[in-house]
Structure formats: C-alpha cells, structure tokens
Amino acid sequence: MVAPALSWQHWGGDAGGTRFSPLEQITPANVDNLVRAWTYHTGDIESRPPAAFARTKFEATPLLVDDSLVFCTPFNEVVALDPGTGVQKWRFDPKVDTGRRPANRYACRGVAYWVDERAALDAACRSRLFMGTVDARLIALDARTGRRCPEFGTDGEVRIEVAKALLWPGEFQITSAPVVGRDVVVVGSSIGDNARVDAPEGVVRGFDARTGQPRWSFDPLIHDGITAGHANVWAPMSVDEDRGLVFLPTSSPSPDFFGGARPGDNRHSDSVVALRIETGALAWSFQTTHHDVWDYDLPAQPTLARLETGQGARDVVMQPTKQGFVFVLDRNTGAPIWPVEERAVPQGAVEGEQLLPTQPFPTHVPPLLPQHFASEDIFHAVPRVVDSSCDDQLGALRNDGLYTPPTTRGTLLYPMTGGGVNWGGAAFDPVRQILYANVSRAVHIVRLIPRDEADRMTPPRGVDFGLQRGAPFAVTRVVAMSRLGLLCNRPPWGEMVAVDLKAGKILWRATVGTTEDRAPLGLAFKWGTPLVNGVVVTGGLVFTGAMDAYLRALDAGTGEELWQGRLPAPGVANPMTYEWKGEQYLVIAAGGHSEAGTSLGDSVVAFRLARAGEAPSWWSRTIDRPGGRLSGGALVVTLVLAALAFSGWQWRVRGRRV
Incomplete structure (x- = not known):
C-alpha cells in the first residue's frame, strides 16, 4: 500500500x-x-x-522536505527555498557543461529524498537528496544544507560509465529523478533518438544509498540475435517499499522507426518492468508495444494505487501510454486486471522490416483519445480555397489506422509520438477512485528515406531528421501543420480526461489551454495546447x-x-x-x-x-x-493574423524528447 x-x-x-x-x-x-x-x-x-x-525545459517538480522546498533547475542546480516566502535558503551548483548539446535539451525533472535511519539524528547527510545530471552523474547532497555527502562515491557523486563510445557528449544524459527504496537508489537515462542502430544500452542502475557502491544493473533489452540499444528508462519510476519492487517504464529499442536488425518482440522494451529493488532481479514484465517502430515507448511514471475493480480491491499498477491506452496490472504478478486482447494491426512494411502481426489492446478501459484519423478530422481554419495545405499533405500519406508502419511514401502517425499521455503521467484520486490525465492531440508525418538518398540530403529546416546509422533508412518526422502555421488536426489539441476505471468509462473531457499567448491582441481561442x-x-x-x-x-x-x-x-x-x-x-x-x-x-x-x-x-x-468569441469575417481575419504568431510556435514535440 x-x-x-x-x-x-x-x-x-x-x-x-x-x-x-x-x-x-x-x-x-x-x-x-x-x-x-x-x-x-x-x-x-x-x-x-x-x-x-x-x-x-523547466520541468522540475519541487519536494517539501526538511522544512524546505527543494527543486532542480534545467542546469542541475539544486535550490532550497523557504516554503512560506520563497526566500532562498541554500543552492548547489554541480557546474554542468553548457556546451554539451544534450540530445534531450537541458532538463531536470526533479530530485529524490531519502533518510538514513541508521544514522544519528544530528548526523550530516542523514537525510539526502539524489539527482541525476545532464552530464551523467548521480549526486548526493545533505538535504538540510545542500553540501555534498563525501562518503557517497567520490566526494558525493558517482559518474555513470557508458560502455559504448558516444557520438557526441550529449548523446547520453539523465533527465528524470532517481528513486530510492530499501537503501538503494535507482537511476535511469535519456539517450538521443534515431542516431544509430548500435546505440548505447539502456541500462538501469542501482547504487547503495549510503556509499554509492554499485549494487546491480539491468538492461531491459534482451540482446540475443539482435543489434540495438536503448530500451532505457528516461521517464520517472515508482517504488513499492513494502514489496521491495521498483517499477520501470521502458522505452523503445534503437532506432525508433526501423527494426530490421532487431527481429522479434524486443522484450523487455516498451514494457512495465518490476525489479527487486535490492538485487535488480526481474520480478515480472508486461509489454505494451511489440517490436516498436512508432516510438510508442512508455513515457509516464507507473501509478501505484489500491483500486476497486468490481471484484474486490486490488493493489495495481496503472500505466498510461502515448497511444492513449491505460493498462491496469496486478502489482504482484503483472497480469492484466481486465482482459487485454492481441489484435491484428496493419502490415506491409518496407523491405527488411519484420513487423509482428498483433499488438495488445486493453478491453475494459477506453482509450483516452481517438486513435484513428480521417479526412473529416482535418482542421480547416479558413476555407480550402484559401489554404488546402493540410489536405494536400495528409491525403498523400499511408493511413491505415493505429500501428500503420513507417513507409518511404510517408505515414500518418496518430496519435503522434508525443501524443497521448507523456512524462507528466496520470493522477489517481483514491477516495473517488478516478484517474485524471492530460493528453495531447496532433499528427506526425513520418517518412523513411533510403540510405543513399539520406546520405546526400541536407536535413530540412524544422524537420526532425534521424540518420539511423546502420539501418537502410533514415527518417524524417514532422508535426502536420498548415501553411498558416496551425495544426492540421481539429482542436482540441490538449485535453484533461477523467476516467472511472472500475466502470471502464470516460467521465468527462476538458479542453486545456488557449491561444492567448500566441495570437494577436491576446485573443484566447480555446483550442487547447499540447499537454506533456x-x-x-x-x-x-x-x-x-x-x-x-x-x-x-x-x-x-x-x-x-x-x-x-x-x-x-x-x-x-x-x-x-x-x-x-x-x-x-x-x-x-x-x-x-x-x-x-x-x-x-x-x-x-x-x-x-x-x-x-x-x-x-x-x-x-x-x-x-x-x-475568443468571434464570428464570421472577423474570425477569418483574426485566424490569418493568429497564424502569423502561431508560425513561430514550432510544435516540435519529438516523442521522448518532450
């Protein structure tokens, strides 16, 4: 519990x-x-x-510990404030290199807190903060003073050693907070997407919380007969101290959009993985996407709660996904609480790809957002005679629904790779037994580029271009936008969704966000914004x-x-x-x-x-x-003006980089 x-x-x-x-x-x-x-x-x-x-990206969530409000900045400075006044109490700067070009930008989502129950009440570093850094260090600080804990590693830090040489210093970093349980601190990693097939391995590491000595390591990806890296844990993790379990939301293998060198389901990538936190031994694993070629990795913290299921209360793991699914699993075994069906999905991939014929679909809890995109879903902010660019772009793409494979022709990917629920995760009210989650709605255009063409091309401006070195195809990925700079899919572009899990019912949806900070004159069209x-x-x-x-x-x-x-x-x-x-x-x-x-x-x-x-x-x-309540010609004129402002809003939501 x-x-x-x-x-x-x-x-x-x-x-x-x-x-x-x-x-x-x-x-x-x-x-x-x-x-x-x-x-x-x-x-x-x-x-x-x-x-x-x-x-x-300032994505930090503060903690209230030892009478201080503590958070990390995007440059991994740890700051402690007075909770009532916001006055700074102390500050620690690990002096990260600002020239690393980190693949997932400068970001630190938070720190972890731990109390050493063996230490004297007045001992230095009895209560500690742990933080992973953009330059791959795990740092331990005294939670009361912000000073390094010298007995942890070398002068309060452990450097994470990556077995594979990096293409550039920022290819490997840590963005999410570590977790601690049973005197073990666990840290994941964030690795640059789509650079190469033989990418760094996504090893999750456990260290002694007192000394920093390595306790265990776990590579989620089974490497027998495949060439791939990643399957790393870049998103936040969860801990069940009583059971001695740490829950990992794992990512996709490398590269994201071509899996010819990694046949099979690529277990334990794209999975909820439960490990024994003291040893790193595998307790169970449940895969939510088989042989991922869509960047549909798990971006959100697994949510642990006691849930009324209709057949009694059970301790569960709730895992939201980019596709908009919510998988609800038994916390002891990883078995689904309600049936999950293996359903046939689109086939017909590029030469060398080896798709699997089915993917898992939860049957009880409905998807949090639509998973199919049709022509009537195209957003026409102005008449087609003024701007038909979205129709032109999307009409030429392969679009066979969820899990349409990437193609050289171009594939319409909806939900997009940064869509559904992202790293912010879901919230659960244990009293009302309701799950709340933010979701993003947008379309990605994904196109595979044959290697000989990719090696000659100049990456298009504003397009995410992945070389996928070692694969026969590079990849381009771009959010579908009109010539006016507006998203090609109909609003809302961001929603909060409330779900009664026991009943398997969406209770309500609410559009979140407006155009106020983008449109001329502060006009607030309630179209929603992406909600990572x-x-x-x-x-x-x-x-x-x-x-x-x-x-x-x-x-x-x-x-x-x-x-x-x-x-x-x-x-x-x-x-x-x-x-x-x-x-x-x-x-x-x-x-x-x-x-x-x-x-x-x-x-x-x-x-x-x-x-x-x-x-x-x-x-x-x-x-x-x-x-935002305009009508007729005034609306059309305003939309054109708003588009000029929106054109600067790049909406480059790139899968796990969000």
Missing part, C-alpha cells in the same frame, strides 16, 4: 506517483480566492549563455499547467474550469501542493519549453488562499470572460 502525499516528499507526490493530496483547504468553493504567494527566479536568464538557455505535463488532485480540484502561461483549476467532478492563475512563462511542469504553517500552497515551475517554442523563463511560482486584507488581482481570475 502506498500512502497519499501529505508533504510531497516524492516526485509524484508519493512513492507510487498518485499525485493526490488529501489536503482540503483549497476547494471549488474558494479557489477563486487564490493569490500569488511568492515568485522565485533562478537567475538562469541572466547567468547562462543565451545559446544554452535557449535549449532549456501532469496534474495534481486536491480538495475536489485538479490543477494543471499548459503551454500558455496559466496554472488552471478544474472541478474534479465535472471538468469545469474554475480558475486561472497567471504565470511569468508557461508552466510545462507538474504542479505540487503542501501545507505550511496552516496554509495550503500550490507551486509550479514556470519556465516554458524550448522544444515547443514557448516563451522561456526561470520562475517558480506559489499560490495560496488570500489572507485578511488581500484580494486576487489581474493574474488570478475565475472563468467568466468571453475570450
């Missing part, structure tokens, strides 16, 4: 990643009384080289950021948007909540997302209910404004 978060000591609120808080001070009845409590700036805008800062970030559930409310600069509160029962809090930059991170000196706070990192082309910043922002004499101001408001 995993206890719900009271003070947010884990990246996902609790060790099982439910992102649920039992705090009830902030409710639908008073959410419109939220005010900004404080704002903290990391200083990265001024202190970092512009070229490096332009490659940042997660949510927090508390007091009958669900809070989320988006790729516009607002923190939002939705009614957990209905999905009605009740409140917006203005941010200095988009909060493309998971919000968190805690109680401090009798007041409940909501906090989110607001620094934007360079790959999505949003504005960038370096802020952490906290909200709380107004005290006596305080009142909400312009940046905090209930949802009663008519933003």
Whole structure:
C-alpha cells in the first residue's frame, strides 16, 4: 500500500506517483480566492549563455522536505527555498557543461529524498537528496544544507560509465529523478533518438544509498540475435517499499522507426518492468508495444494505487501510454486486471522490416483519445480555397489506422509520438477512485528515406531528421501543420480526461489551454495546447499547467474550469501542493519549453488562499470572460493574423524528447 502525499516528499507526490493530496483547504468553493504567494527566479536568464538557455525545459517538480522546498533547475542546480516566502535558503551548483548539446535539451525533472535511519539524528547527510545530471552523474547532497555527502562515491557523486563510445557528449544524459527504496537508489537515462542502430544500452542502475557502491544493473533489452540499444528508462519510476519492487517504464529499442536488425518482440522494451529493488532481479514484465517502430515507448511514471475493480480491491499498477491506452496490472504478478486482447494491426512494411502481426489492446478501459484519423478530422481554419495545405499533405500519406508502419511514401502517425499521455503521467484520486490525465492531440508525418538518398540530403529546416546509422533508412518526422502555421488536426489539441476505471468509462473531457499567448491582441481561442505535463488532485480540484502561461483549476467532478492563475512563462511542469504553517500552497515551475517554442523563463511560482486584507488581482481570475468569441469575417481575419504568431510556435514535440 502506498500512502497519499501529505508533504510531497516524492516526485509524484508519493512513492507510487498518485499525485493526490488529501489536503482540503483549497476547494471549488474558494479557489477563486487564490493569490500569488511568492515568485522565485533562478537567475538562469541572466547567468547562462543565451545559446544554452535557449535549449532549456523547466520541468522540475519541487519536494517539501526538511522544512524546505527543494527543486532542480534545467542546469542541475539544486535550490532550497523557504516554503512560506520563497526566500532562498541554500543552492548547489554541480557546474554542468553548457556546451554539451544534450540530445534531450537541458532538463531536470526533479530530485529524490531519502533518510538514513541508521544514522544519528544530528548526523550530516542523514537525510539526502539524489539527482541525476545532464552530464551523467548521480549526486548526493545533505538535504538540510545542500553540501555534498563525501562518503557517497567520490566526494558525493558517482559518474555513470557508458560502455559504448558516444557520438557526441550529449548523446547520453539523465533527465528524470532517481528513486530510492530499501537503501538503494535507482537511476535511469535519456539517450538521443534515431542516431544509430548500435546505440548505447539502456541500462538501469542501482547504487547503495549510503556509499554509492554499485549494487546491480539491468538492461531491459534482451540482446540475443539482435543489434540495438536503448530500451532505457528516461521517464520517472515508482517504488513499492513494502514489496521491495521498483517499477520501470521502458522505452523503445534503437532506432525508433526501423527494426530490421532487431527481429522479434524486443522484450523487455516498451514494457512495465518490476525489479527487486535490492538485487535488480526481474520480478515480472508486461509489454505494451511489440517490436516498436512508432516510438510508442512508455513515457509516464507507473501509478501505484489500491483500486476497486468490481471484484474486490486490488493493489495495481496503472500505466498510461502515448497511444492513449491505460493498462491496469496486478502489482504482484503483472497480469492484466481486465482482459487485454492481441489484435491484428496493419502490415506491409518496407523491405527488411519484420513487423509482428498483433499488438495488445486493453478491453475494459477506453482509450483516452481517438486513435484513428480521417479526412473529416482535418482542421480547416479558413476555407480550402484559401489554404488546402493540410489536405494536400495528409491525403498523400499511408493511413491505415493505429500501428500503420513507417513507409518511404510517408505515414500518418496518430496519435503522434508525443501524443497521448507523456512524462507528466496520470493522477489517481483514491477516495473517488478516478484517474485524471492530460493528453495531447496532433499528427506526425513520418517518412523513411533510403540510405543513399539520406546520405546526400541536407536535413530540412524544422524537420526532425534521424540518420539511423546502420539501418537502410533514415527518417524524417514532422508535426502536420498548415501553411498558416496551425495544426492540421481539429482542436482540441490538449485535453484533461477523467476516467472511472472500475466502470471502464470516460467521465468527462476538458479542453486545456488557449491561444492567448500566441495570437494577436491576446485573443484566447480555446483550442487547447499540447499537454506533456501532469496534474495534481486536491480538495475536489485538479490543477494543471499548459503551454500558455496559466496554472488552471478544474472541478474534479465535472471538468469545469474554475480558475486561472497567471504565470511569468508557461508552466510545462507538474504542479505540487503542501501545507505550511496552516496554509495550503500550490507551486509550479514556470519556465516554458524550448522544444515547443514557448516563451522561456526561470520562475517558480506559489499560490495560496488570500489572507485578511488581500484580494486576487489581474493574474488570478475565475472563468467568466468571453475570450475568443468571434464570428464570421472577423474570425477569418483574426485566424490569418493568429497564424502569423502561431508560425513561430514550432510544435516540435519529438516523442521522448518532450
């Protein structure tokens, strides 16, 4: 059993990643009384080289530990703040190289917290913070002072050794927080996509939490008879301390879009993998995508909870996917709680590919978003005579539905490789037994390029070009957009979805995000934005950021948007909540997302209910404004103007790089 978060000591609120808080001070009845409590700036805008800062994604979720609010910056600085005022208490800088060109940009989603119960109460490093870095180090700090723990590794750090020579220094990095259980700290990795077939292996490593000595390593990919790397764990992990299990969401083998050198299902890639945390021994594994050639790896933290199934309560693992599936598995065995069917999927791949004939489909819980794209789903913001570019692009592609294989002709991939649920994961309310998740809706155009042609071509600007060295094909991947710079699929482009898992029923959908921070004059068309970030559930409310600069509160029962809090930059991170000196706070990192082309910043922002004499101001408001309500010719003119702004919004959502 995993206890719900009271003070947010884990990246996902609790060790099982439910992102649920039992705090009830902030409710639908008073959410419109939220005010900004404080704002903290990391200083990265001024202190970092512009070229490096332009490659940042501020995705951190703070922890409340040892009377401090602790988080990491995109450059792996660890900062401790006073929870009530936002005043800095200490700061640690590991001095990462800002010239590495990390494949997945400068990002640090969080740190892990651990207490050494064997140490004296006043001993240095009795409570510790662990962080993985962009330059592949695992660092241990005293949680109270921010000083290195010298007995851990060498002067408080362990360097992760990669067996294979890197193509460039940034090919291998760590972006998600480690996890700790039974005195073992576990860390994954993030590896550059589509560079080569024989890529670095996706080894997950366990270290002694006191000394930093290696305890075990686990390569998710079985290499017998295949040539591939990856299957790494770049997304957050979960821990069941009582069972002594760590749960890994594994990624696809290399490269993402051609698997001719790796026949078979490529077990244990694209899987929920449960390991014995003390030894690294495999307990069980469940694969969600066989022989992945779509970059449909597992991007989200497995959520651990006790679920009413209709046949009694069971401890389960809930795993959302990019395809929009939610797999619900028994925590002891990995067996599906409800039937999962192997269904036939499109065949007819390029020469040398060896697709598998079926893929697993959950039968009880419906998909969180549509999984097929038809001509009527094309978004015509203006009449076709003005712009038919989406029809022209998409009509020429192979489109046989979910799992249509990549082709030299070009394949319509929907959901896209950054679609469905991403690294933000899902939240689960154990009281109401409801799952909440953000999803993104967009179309990818994936095209395989024959090797002789690829070796001569100049990579197209604005297109993700993967050489896939060692394969007979390179790959291009681009989000389908119109000539006006708008997504080719009909809105909404981002939604929050509430699911009754026991009933197997979608309860509601709510569009999240507007065009306000992109369109001229701040016009707020409620089309939604991609939502790679997660949510927090508390007091009958669900809070989320988006790729516009607002923190939002939705009614957990209905999905009605009740409140917006203005941010200095988009909060493309998971919000968190805690109680401090009798007041409940909501906090989110607001620094934007360079790959999505949003504005960038370096802020952490906290909200709380107004005290006596305080009142909400312009940046905090209930949802009663008519933003975006235009008609007729005014709408067409505005859309054309908005397109000029949207054309700068690159929407380059690249699978696991989100």
